[in-house]
Amino acid sequence: MLGESGQAAGSGEQGEDVPASPLPPAPSPDPCEISPRSVVEALLFVGRPEGRPFSARELAAAMRGVSPHEIEAAVAELNGHYERDAAPYEIAGSSEGYRLALRDDFRRMRDKLHGRIREARLSPAAIEVLSIVAYNQPITAAAIDELRGVPSGAALAWLVRRQLVRIDRPPDEPHLPRYCTTERFLRLFGLESVGALPRSEELEKL
Template identity: 40%
Template sequence: MVEAILFAAAAPLSTRDLAARLPAGCDPAEALAALRRRYDGRGVTIERIGDGYAFRTAPDLSFLMQSETIEQRRLSRAAVETLAIIAYHQPVTRAEIEEIRGVAVSRGTLDQLIEMEWVRMGRRRMTPGRPATFVVTETFLDHFGLESARDLPGLTELRAAGLLESRPPTEGMALPVLPEDDDGDDAVDGPADDLFEDE
């Protein structure tokens, strides 16, 4: 039953979601463990994505699906940096993102990430002004094949891949500072506008 539900599901399902669909007395966690063992080494596997589980193509066979899964979507440099800050520092407020980047974050940058469903609003901080925080979504984790944000590559791995300079970053700075926000979306209004008015 768990296998059938996961196969038909459009999004990852948690054990609580599965339990709600199963007859009383069933243990979805035990069924998932058995299914993950059964599919180990097969063409498809059951992957944990955030709090949920879903069928996915085995990682070593992903190249076979490349033509079907590639989606052209350009992100500005500002959007990439903002996404990286949110992923590594979540939950993080807009003011904290701007402090790390060293420049203002335009409304359009966060709106784009929210519309892509890679970023969502988290809980408001219990500080003056109750600023909203931002966190990455399970869609983001699923896209990059991560079980949780803890699986993001560390500084050593990023430097080894040539994505960071070999020298340590300036104290307190996670990314290089740019002279200006280059995404050109400063005039764009969007769904996150109301969050910026109370900070």
């Protein structure tokens, strides 16, 4: 009986189901691979103050061993990816650089949500100062005053508040700010870049 009971006990232990130890989960691939393409996309997503674009050289400088030519290739690759996915945005390029922008079909949705950009009502002094900045940028306040023959501080401050003019501080002369036009200036006046501004010979034909 002892032998039988021992055998029975042994057979009972052999027949019992022992739960297997769970296998450790397989490591998942990193969903956010750091590459020149992803860095370019991240920088353009964050953007710069006043919507200023990034030049290819500036984007390349944010990474080690990446050339401006590789930035152009990354932008083309990203735009191809956005187009295949029917994304509502794209990387818009101009002579000043790149920025992330909504496609034309989606801009009216933005306008409905945030309201259209109001046309700026410019005083004669503001128009004169804005014209001087547009055609001579980057330019100092002292140079603007000299060209006009009168102080221009109030008009400049108004244009900066309306985001039509921005202040740049060169690293070598941060105490001597320069004034330049903004992306909003280009949008309001329907220009692709400051290079599209009419020249004197064109104005004479009007």
